[in-house]
Every structure is written in structure tokens, then in C-alpha cells.
Amino acid sequence: MFSESISIALAGLKANKLRAMLTMLGIIIGVGAVIAMVSIGMGVKDKVATSIAGLGSNLLVVTPGASNAGGSRQAAGSSITLNEKDALAISQEISGINLVVPAVTRSYQVVFGNQNWTTSIQGTTPDIQGIRNYNIEEGSFFTNQDVETRARVAVLGKTVAENLFNGGTPIGQTIRINNAPFRVVGVLEAKGESAGGNQDDTVIIPLKTAQERLMGITYIQNINVQATGTDVIYQVQDDITTLLRARHKLAATTPDDFTVRNMVAIMEAADETTSMITSLLAVVAGLSLLVGGIGIMNIMLVSVTERTREIGIRKALGARYQNILLQFLIEAIVISVTGGVLGIVLGIGASYGISSVAGWKTVISSLAIVAAFAFSVFIGLFFGIYPARKAALLDPIEALRYE
Template sequence: MKHVFWESVKIALDALVSNKLRSILTMLGIIIGVGAVIAMVSIGMGVRDKVSNSIASLGSNLIIVTPGAASSSGVRQAAGTNITLTLKDAEALAREVNGIGAVAPSVSKQYQMVAGNMNWTTSVQGTTPEYLEVRNLSVQAGSFITNEDVETRNRVAVIGTTVASNLFTNINPIGQSIRINNAPFTIIGVLEGKGQSAGGQDQDDTVIIPLTTAQERMMGITYVQTISVQAANSEVVDEVQEGITSLLRARHDITADKTDDFTVRNLASVMATAQETTGTITMLLGSIAAISLLVGGIGIMNIMMVSVTERTREIGIRKALGARYSNILMQFLIEAIVIGVIGGAIGIVIGIGTSYAISSIAGWNTVVTATPILVAFGFSVGIGLFFGLYPARKAALLNPIDALRYE
């Protein structure tokens, strides 16, 4: 049986080699289909990874607390709802809610800053030392703000790489003096670059100063605009969110019949929604590309039908010499499968090459993984088998006498 199988493979390969151009054109549909599926899925998975990384860059296990009730579309919030959170609320959360890793209250506002003859306008964040951990930041040079800076309202600043490159072209920013809204600050650190967010915002275009300095010396306010909370791990995020809501309702004297004067958002749910959406996009791209695989399969069927017609006399001779139904069936099935296998293999190479080419030329993020490659290759072999079955069966059922008479 093994000898018969390999003999059939040899005959199939000889038949394909003897008609090179026709074989290549038959494989073309499979090659394009497999290559397109791999390239399209890699683009979709690249988009998913970029969105996930962008959300993750905001902070791991992050919960954002903002003032004001969650408003429905078109409904304006009541006056004063944006000043309901304070530094004491943040301190209470860190002290009383179980499962919290770190808490960082913050305020922000756009200001113009001047260094020598250079000026730049950006968002100035007033916050606490915990902000570094909560938002997954790291310092490239110098140091970050300290609790002492917050307590003494120091005029110190940590800047992002975008600000550093625009204000200090050829000199080290550490120790340099800048004026923020005409107030002098000393630069003590430069943050590691984080790139763009999912919304296209430059995360390195920022300046961080102590919270109390921003509140009392810059803005003249006593409230905070955001409280960023990092849960200890992903398992307790929902529990921490409930704890935050309960504690703030109690601190703000909100009774059961009244709505919250704050909003608590869980970035884990945002991440899940984003991954679901990008997963759907990936499936859609892959499905569209898979249509060309189907077209390739129909091409295999057409060529195999032509091959059966051309080789009717050969089939008759083989049957007259004792070839059985199964031998003829296997021969033509193997031809179809070989087309699928070779076309699939070439398609894999082209698909991976296209993915890397798109990444380097267009600058898109692409992710090539084994799963879509194996699935696309499996489909190419399966399509060869499926669409080769009818022509192979037609060849195997030919009457040897009629076949021998065929001209």
C-alpha cells in the first residue's frame, strides 16, 4: 500500500511538471489566498496589540476616579460637580480600601513654558510620587518628585522627552531652570519615552510638578481633577472598584436615593472592549482574504477537470492494465493535494514577507503568529482535497473501454 501511495505521488508530480505553466497558474489562487490571509490577520493582530499596549501604558490594573456623575449623551452636569474630589479623598482611599497598590491624585492644565529663548506649550500635571508607579512611568535621567517636594510645595519639574527635545536641543536639561506661566522651576528629571497613545496623543509631551505646587502656587484650587488608583493585582480590580465607590459615597454623604458625584472607570473593561473590537476586525480581514482561497479551490477543480479530459486515454490504459478505482482516485486526489501543499507553502512565505514589508514600508504594526499560518495552510490542503474530489472520482469511474476509444 505504501509503495502504491508513493508511486501515485510520483505520477502526480510528473503530471504537474509536464504542464508547468498550467500548474503555476492553478497554484496562484492558493498562493494569493494563503498570503492574503496571513498578511491581513497579521495587520489585524498588530492593531489589537497596539491598542492593548497603548491602554496598558496608562497603567496596569488601573482605576480612574473623576469628579462629577457619569453623564448620558446630551445631559449637562450640574454646576460644581467637577470639584467634588480632594486630596483627603485620595489619602482615605489609600488608607481604607483593601487591595489598593498605590493612589495618585492629580490636576492638569495647559501652560506655556520658557527656557532661554525657547518656548513650548504643554499639559502640566500636578501629582504625587505614586504617579510614577500607577502610570507605569520610569525616569530616564535625574529623579522624580518626592513627598518632601509635595509637602514643601517645591518648584521642581520632571519633563517628558518631547518637552526636553523642544526646549533643550544640545544641553542636559537636568538642573536647568524653566519658567512655567512665568514662575521659575528647576528640572530634576526626564521621563523615559512612551510614544503615542491609542488616540494619537503624544504621551511624552508633558511636565510633572508636585500636586500642592500646582494647586496652591499655579491654579489656586483645593480640589483634584483625577485620582488614579492601581489595584494590587488583576483579580481584585472589581472588588477595589466597589470599595472606592462605597467609601467615596460615605465620605460625600451620598444617600441611597442619590447618584454619585464622581465616576469610577475600570481600564480592564476598556481593554476587554478594545480587544473584542479589534478581534472582530481581524476576523473580518481574514474572512475577506479567505474568499481568494475559495476562488483558488475552484481554479484547482477547473484544471483537474481539464486534466481528466486530456488524460482519458491514459486512464483507460491504466484500468486495462489492472488499475483499480482506488488507484485512479488516489492519483488525481494527490495531484490536487500537491497543488494545495506547494501553493500553501509558497503563500506562507509570501504572506510573512508581505507582513514584514508592510511593517517596514508603511510603518504599521504587524504581528505574525503560528496559528493563522497553520490555519491558512490547513485550508489550502483541505481545499485541494475538497475541490479535487469530484474530478478524481469522475476519472476513477470512467469506463475503460470508452476511455480507450477516446481521441
């Protein structure tokens, strides 16, 4: 009887192909929309996480200037509140730290021959390689001796190298930064975009060279601190705050004249936000599945009305409540399952299409596919029960009299 009920249900759908396809359309669009929207949300989440992770793992960034609930604000003289001794003290007095790297940054025009390029000049130490995961593609990085001797050497980001040398070899060449000559000793591997912009559009030079020979300053603009792991990073953040307040002789009521930014906390906040966005997109798209379910119920009610005499004849010939109920439930489930499968194809295709046409990063989630398909089947079953039950409860005599 079960196989016969399936045959009768499929025959009923085959007799009204166009109506069945139009009914499926709501499920197809709903499932496709859920998969596509979730893939967009997951893509945004992955891009944000990759962008923040590109700045360094387990990273704390200490910058001059106080912060408050209303955002960052600069106190009097706050731009010169950090110096190399602060970085040295952090390195020597606080546990749970791998690397401490002071840095200064300013934009300058870089010239080679008749080519010029305005970029970010970063003065720092060789340890920046460990914090920012810089790899050398060509040449080498400068040394700690270069920092101490104020050597005029430079390591170029990929973007700068390509724009100044047009495919030529930069190693050993002399470039001019703010009219000062620097010898190129290395070129970094490409890293791409990050939360701070294009990571390849930079020139890295020794810290003391940048301070004394280029910028004419004695302070530092930020201190990059890499903790040994996420389990200690919040404690390290508190310890840095305590140490710098003591070094700067700040009273208990005086606000910090520096800011310690925790990149792990920023990543967690960003992850929470993007997860909420992904969930919202999925819920909005999921509403179309409900509309599709209402369409199934509507069409099934029409089908029950049209086939009232058929139901009466079947009941008169001995068909039971369960047989009629199963027949119409199978029709509803076939519509939802077929629509779900086609919707999966549509959703995956739409995700790839959005990625290639709009240039957005999309991540297709297997969980979203399974959840959308399962929900479509549930929708078909849920909205098919009422029409199926209505058909199964028809009185055979009244059904035979129906015109």
C-alpha cells in the same frame, strides 16, 4: 504503486506548467492574504493593549462628573467634586489597593531661553512613578517634602526636554511655566505613545505647587488608584463608588457626581473588539482560498477530460479505482501544498512590507500560518475529490473510444 502514482501525477503537472502555476495562484494569494490580514489584526490588537497598559497596570481612574448610558455628562459643579480628602479616604478605608495618587492637569507654555513648548503640566505626588511606571533617565524625582512645601521643581518628559534644551543638560536649569520659574530636577525615560497620547510630552510638578502656585484651585481633577491585582479590581471599584457616594452625601436616587473608570475592563473590551476585527479580516481573506479551491476543481476536471483516453488505457492495463483516484488526488494536493508554501512566503513578506512601508505594526502569528497552510491542503483535497472520483469511475471501454 504509490510512488508510481506520485510520478505520474507530477509528470501530468509538469506537462502543463503554466496551467498548474495559474491554478496555484489562487491558493498562494489566499494563504498570503490570510497571514497578512491576521498579522495586521494582531498588530492592532498588540498596539491597543500596549497603549492601554502604558497608562498603568490594574488601574482605576476616578474623575469628577457623572456618567450615563449615553456617555459622560457634567453635572452642575461636577468639575470640583473631588478633593485630596477623597483620595486620602480611598487610601485609608479601602483594602486591595497599592497606591492612590491625586492629580491635576492643564496645558501651559513652557519657556527656556529663546525656546518654548506648549505641553501638559501635571501636578501630582511622587507615587505617580509606581502607577505610571515612570523611570528617571537623568536627575531625580521630586519628593513628598517638595509637595508639602509647594516647591517650584519640575520633572520633564523626554519630548519636552529635547524640544527645550536641544540635547543640552536640563538638570539644574530654570524653566518658566506660565511665567513662573521652576527648577528642573529630573528627566524621564521615553515611554512613547499610549491611549492618552504622547506620554513623553509632559512636565510633572508637585501637586500643591500646581494647585496653589500655578492653577489657583483647591480641588483635584482625577484620582489614580492601583489595585493589588485583577482579582480584586472590580471589588475595589465598587468599594470606591460606595465610599465616595457616602462622602458626598448622595441620596439613593441621586446619580454619582464622579466616574470610576476601570482600565482592566477597558482593556478587556478593546481586546474583544480587536479579536473580532482580526477574525473578520481572516474570514474575508479566507474566502480567496475557497476561490482557489474552486480553481483547482475546475482545472482538475479539465485535466480528467483531456486525459480520458490515458485513463482508459491505464484501466485496460489493470489500474484499479484506487490507483486512478490517488493519481488525481495527488495532483490536487501537490498544487495546494506548493501553493500553500509559496503563500506563506508571500504572507510573511507582505507583513514585513506593510510594516516598513505603511508604518503599521504587524505581528506574524505562527498559529495563522499553520491554520492557513492546513486549510489550503484541506481545500486541495476537498475540491480534488470530485474530479479524481470522476476519473476513477470512468468505464475503460468508453474512455478508449473518447476522442
